[in-house]
Amino acid sequence: MIYTTFGIPATADSYHAVADRDQLLTLLQQHRTTAPPLFILGGGSNVIFSSHYHGTVIHLENKGIHLIGHDPENGDLLVQAAAGENWDSFVRHCIDNHWHGAENLAAIPGTVGAAPVQNVGAYGTEAKDIIHSVLAIDTVTGQERTFTNDECRFGYRDSIFKNQLKGRYIVWAVTFRLHPRFTPDLRYKGLADALEASGLNNPTARQMADLVTTVRWNKLPRPEETGSAGSFFKNPVVPAAQYLQLKQQYPGLVAHPAGDNYKLAAGWLIEQAGWKGRSLGHCGVYHKQALVLVNLGGCTGSEVVALADAITADIQSKFGVTLEKEAIIL
Ligand SMILES: Cc1cc2nc3c(=O)[nH]c(=O)nc-3n(C[C@H](O)[C@H](O)[C@H](O)COP(=O)(O)OP(=O)(O)OC[C@H]3O[C@@H](n4cnc5c(N)ncnc54)[C@H](O)[C@@H]3O)c2cc1C
Structure with missing residues (x-):
């Protein structure tokens, strides 16, 4: 069984699915005496186990x-x-x-x-x-x-x-x-545009969640179809002076103010650098959204690391911007 959405098979020294608090406390007590590394796993949608995990994985499955x-x-x-x-x-x-x-x-x-x-x-x-x-x-x-x-x-x-x-x-x-009353949050322009295009004037909460879901899967790979960890890199935040310099050089640069700084769209930088749709081995840059790395089938942890490192180095040399991973690689 593979417990991560990237779909790379991996093993660990020990794995425990935990649904009960007493079971968790007993495990933690046992863990304290041996103290191997401990990893808490949820849905595995932001983590990639690149090789055997030398430690204990606790997979939370409590409900309610x-x-x-x-x-x-x-x-x-x-x-x-x-x-x-x-x-x-x-x-x-x-x-x-x-x-x-x-x-x-x-x-x-x-x-x-x-x-x-x-x-x-x-x-x-x-x-x-x-x-x-x-x-x-x-x-x-x-x-x-x-x-x-x-x-x-x-x-x-x-x-x-x-x-x-x-x-x-x-x-x-x-x-x-x-809140007991629903008010649509349309601060994100792409969502407001999608709502207008849908012709819904007064969406219900369910219609809004459905619209969000449609907009999301138009751009991102569905985990049940294509392995990924969602956005692989964070959008880098740079000082205003650096943003202005880049904007002058690249008028199409996509960015949003973040306090005194600017948050650059990492997907735009990666696409601009020519990575969209490219691959290294069995790991690729998603053809619809350059921020997402995907498993093209049979991808290994080292291929993910190699592609991520190649992109990071290229963005650094082309734009002077350091990309930070959002996905966790173990
Ligand atoms: C296709 C796709 C689209 C995505 N879109 C978005 C998006 O729009 N916005 C966004 O923010 N993220 C997005 N993500 C990333 C991911 O969905 C989130 O990061 C999510 O919160 C990860 O949840 P998880 O349960 O799978 O965590 P995991 O991947 O299992 O773990 C992630 C981290 O959280 C820790 N953790 C998990 N559960 C616990 C716990 N109970 N206690 C302590 N630590 C814990 C883990 O140790 C690890 O450090 C996307 C991912 C995919 C695959």
Whole structure:
């Protein structure tokens, strides 16, 4: 069985599917005495095991989605979901129950537990916009800790769980702040354009999530058809002076302001450098979106690394911009 969306077979010293908190605590206790490297696996949609993993893999499969409270001041709903829930199923469950706010994040592959770790985002919304708090388990002490939204220190595809506390906590459940009324979030122009083209004037939450799903799969490879880890690189953030210089040289450069800096579209840089549709061995650059590396069939971990390194070096030499991987390569 392959547990990652890139579809590269890999092995580990030990693998445990965990659906129960006591089982997790027992495993962590055993782990403390031997202390091999530990990797927490969700849906495997942002990780590539490039070779044998010399350590323990804990695959979270706990389930449950519950309305746990209302905010009397503004009527917001607090909904708690287990880390092992599939993210899209969670979004759909919320829509079915008239709990709104997650519609633009429909169809992102992976689990609820990874959403705060990665601060997943799409079409103008990020997980941080709807996360109220995160219930996590300390891998060292086995104690539970609740992180408020602020304490998660969310950033672009980033959180405290990837930085200061990397590897220390396992997200066990996430509480979301959702709304009883649906208001479409059309800040992302591509989505607003797609809505206009669809002819829907007053979309329901379900229609909006369906539209998001259609827009998404028009550009990205469906995991069940083509192996990938989604966006392979992060969009690089550069100082305004560097952006202005590049813009002068490349008037078509796609970028968005990010505070005092600019976030460049990594896909545009990669496409401009001529990589779109190219391949090295069995690993390719997706023909519809240059930010995505794909498994062309029988791809190996070292082929992914070789292609990613070749692209990174080329972008550095052509544009003076350093690409950082969004996907995790082990
Ligand atoms: C086709 C495709 C499209 C994608 N589109 C988007 C997109 O639009 N926006 C976006 O943000 N991402 C996107 N992604 C990336 C991916 O969906 C997200 O990063 C997602 O959150 C990964 O979830 P996962 O459960 O698969 O995590 P995994 O890949 O299993 O793990 C990712 C990281 O999170 C950690 N982790 C996972 N679960 C837990 C837990 N419970 N506790 C602690 N750490 C944990 C892992 O250790 C690892 O470091 C896409 C991926 C694919 C394949």
